[in-house]
Amino acid sequence: MPDTTNDRGTRTGGIRTQADIDEFERTPWQEKLPAQNTYELLCRACDSHPDKTALRFVMTGEADAPEFVIDYATLKARVTQAANAFHRAGITTGTAVALLLPNLPQTHYALLGAQAAGIASPINPMLEVDYIAAIVNETGAQALVACAPVSDSALWDKAVAVADRCPSVRTLFVVSAAPYLPAAARARVDAAFDTASRPCRADVKMVGFDQALAAEPSDTLVSKRRILATDICSHFHTGGTTGLPKVAMHTHLNEAFVASMLKALIPSPNTILCGLPLFHVNGAMITGLAAFHGGWEVVMVTPAGYRGQGVMPNFWKLVERFRATSFSGVPTIYAALADLPREGADIASLRFAFCGAAPLPAEVARRFEAAAGIPLYEGYGLTEGACVSSLNPPQGERRLGTVGLRLPHQAIGVWKVDGSGHAIEPCAPGETGVIGINGPNVFPGYLREQDNRGIWLNPGWLNTGDLGHLDADGYLHLTGRAKELIIRGGHNIDPAMIEDALLQHPAVAMAAAVGQPDAHTGELPVAYVTLKPGFSPAADELLAAARSLVPERAAVPVRIDILQEMPLTSVGKVARAELRMRAAEHVLREILAQAGTAASLRVGPDIRRGTVAFVQCPAADVARVQDLLGRFPFPLDFNGPV
Known part of the structure; x- marks a missing residue:
């Protein structure tokens, strides 16, 4: 398995097959990790190429938007200063810092700096105040990092309300986007903040984030902390659309391990576009720690990522401008890009795209690859596994319809389970069962003990809640999500069967199937679709087509609704809830x-x-x-x- 470079400077060789993974695993994983905590892992990467660009940032997706460049030496300095500022505010091992931020360079500093001082707890700022406050109260965060208003004060007002509601918060760090704005806009933003709301609690100290960093040393942790592999480094909330979010704990080892394995899997050099939010494990790992460990260049396209001004209309032009070699997205992003004209943009630099977070419809993959002229590599992972558990190997065979080979040194098993969710015996190759994962990336559990009931198939084996099978070559095939199955009178219906069928209709751009409650059968399948430009079929017409397209009679939707826009989560997944x-x-x-x-x-x-x-x-x-x-x-x- 020799590792060489081609004439374009891209690393070749590496992991291509399951046999390569088996060979790679002959050396213990402990010998492959340069460090077992995220701060030391970052510092080693920064020290090895201090002058190399780590981050580029643009406030908008317009072709002439000014860019801001941060090299690896500066990244290390700012993360260290952030850790020291948090330590000065009382953050120690086991103490959380809540981050309520859009995608800014300061978000990386705060995320990794909080891990070096204590625990980073990134939170989706689009959640309602009740949900944000519940997460902060559960984690006991003693500091909150929030963004001052730019165009409106909604997010800032949420931060103020959270500081007032959460008695554990003692310090409110204020991040300003003003440095990235033209002088006139900067003055307006500064003036708007002067009149913005403030916490009512007298014991909450407000501190400018950039000013706090500037006052701290940049070359050493003043805490002298010895960071252990088993220390908790981050809290990532999961769920929360219809109830109290669960908070998944990551250890330093969980994240350092995944970053190291991804470096072995993904070719370098790599310039990766960052469009997913950094409060989500995919954004934080793939376009954060793993990218920095690999020495990649990360291009942050606007504070709102893919949803930012001008990003999607100008996507191919952004690829050309930054000579991007890869990006990571969710199926809805690829569905949109499949219909986006390239308008002469030179995207020859683009080598591969990664898809995860939700099952990828085959029709979406086909349309995107035809439009972009590059392969789409589907992977699989979950927050509880520190983001990645399997990936179609970028240097090997990309097998359509699968989510690839398992991460080296992490096991994937498919199990038959009993009524209580415990594993009975492994499934044979090709036999569908419940997917379990086991390895150094598997989290120690949820913060709230009651959320840990029933999550283990066997000791060490996490029940992912997903259904699938492994083929003879080690590729993982997903066949459904247990909680997303539509159960019609005891008969399990996979929503993907319905969605894939509807996407074959020439008018359908996106499709999502869910269970509609029924007093007699429990659930009946219904579908929601959006249409491609220029098409206007009636719902009845689509329903008639579904009767011939959906291969199983019980899975034919009883109703199809046409939507102007498909509801999406903050990371762009279909909001099935x-x-x-x-x-x-x-x-x-x-x-x-x-x-x-x-x-x-x-x-x-x-x-x-x-x-x-x-x-x-x-x-x-x-x-x-x-x-x-x-x-x-x-x-x-x-x-x-x-």
């Missing part, structure tokens, strides 16, 4: 209307109860509504807003 609530609301409203009640209804999330049906009706109708809707598994709330 929102679609399930929409489907439930449709059914419950229809029942109330057919019964002739005067009730109005909304189905929505509740942080404690999950999905709730909020009802308003005359007091005399309450008993009747309870009788009509009591057959469905949703709490009824007659007091909430509709």
Whole structure:
């Protein structure tokens, strides 16, 4: 398995097959990691090429947007200063720093600096205040890092509200995007912050983040901390769309291990576009720690990533401008790019694209590859496994319809399980079962102990909740997500079967299938689609087409809704929880209307109860509504807003 370089300077050789992984594993993984904590791993990379560009940042996706460049020496200095600033604010081993930030260079400094001082706890700033405050209270974060207002104060006002609601927070670090703006806009932003809201709590100290860093030494950790591999380095929340988010803990070893294995898998040099948010494990690892460990150049396209001004319309031009060699995205991004004209952009530098976070429809992959002229490498991972568990090898065979070979030194098993979710025996090659992972990347558990019930198949083996099989060559095939299966009268229906079929229709751009509650069968399949420009079929026409396209009669949707936009999560995945609530609301409203009640209804999330049906009706109708809707598994709330 020799490692050489071709005439373009790209590393060749490396891991191509399962046999290469087996050979690679003959040396213990402990001997392959330069360091077993994230700070030392970063420092070693920065020291090896201090003058090389680590980050480029643009505020907008426009072709002439000014860029800001940070080299590896500066990256190390800023992360060290951030760690020292957090230490000065009282952050020590086991103490969390909550990050409520968009994608800025300071986000990397805060994320990695918090890990060097204590624990980084990045939080999706688009969540509602109740959810953010719940995460901060659960982690006991003593510092909060937030962004001052740029165009509006919504995110800043959330940060102020969180500081007031969360008694553990003692310091509010303020990150300003003003340095990346033209002089006139900078002055407006500074003036707007002068009049912005402030925490009401007198014991919360507000500190300018950049100013705090400038006051600290950049060449050493003043804490003199000895960072252990088993120390918790980060909290990543997962879920939370319909209930209290679970907080997954990562150790330093979890993240250092994944960064080191990715360096072995992905060719260098690499200039990677960063469009996924850094509060998500994919953004933080693939375009963060792993990229820096590999000595890559990371191009941060706007604070909002792929959703930023001008990014998607100018995507191919951004590839040309920065000579990008790769990028990472989710299926919805690739669906959009498949229909985006290149308009003469030179994208010859682009070598590969990575897809994860959700199953990739075969039709989306085909359309993207035809448009971009490069292979799309699908991988698989989860927050609880520090981001990556398998990947189609960029230097080997990309096998369509699979999520690739397992990460070296991490095992993947497919298991038959009993009724309590414990593994009974391994499945044979080609036999579908529950996917489990075991290795140094597997997290120690969730922060809240009650969330750890039933998550282990066997000691050390994490139950991913996904279904699939391994083929004879070691490639992993996903066949469904246990919690996303549509269960119709005890019959399991894979949503991907419906979605793949609908995407064959020439008018359909995106498709998502979910279970609609049914009093008799439990669930019925329904589908939501968006259309390509220039097409306008009626829902009935699509439903008729589905009857011939969907290969299984029980999986044919009972209803298809055409949407102007597909609801997406903050990382661009289809927001299935929102679609399930929409489907439930449709059914419950229809029942109330057919019964002739005067009730109005909304189905929505509740942080404690999950999905709730909020009802308003005359007091005399309450008993009747309870009788009509009591057959469905949703709490009824007659007091909430509709």
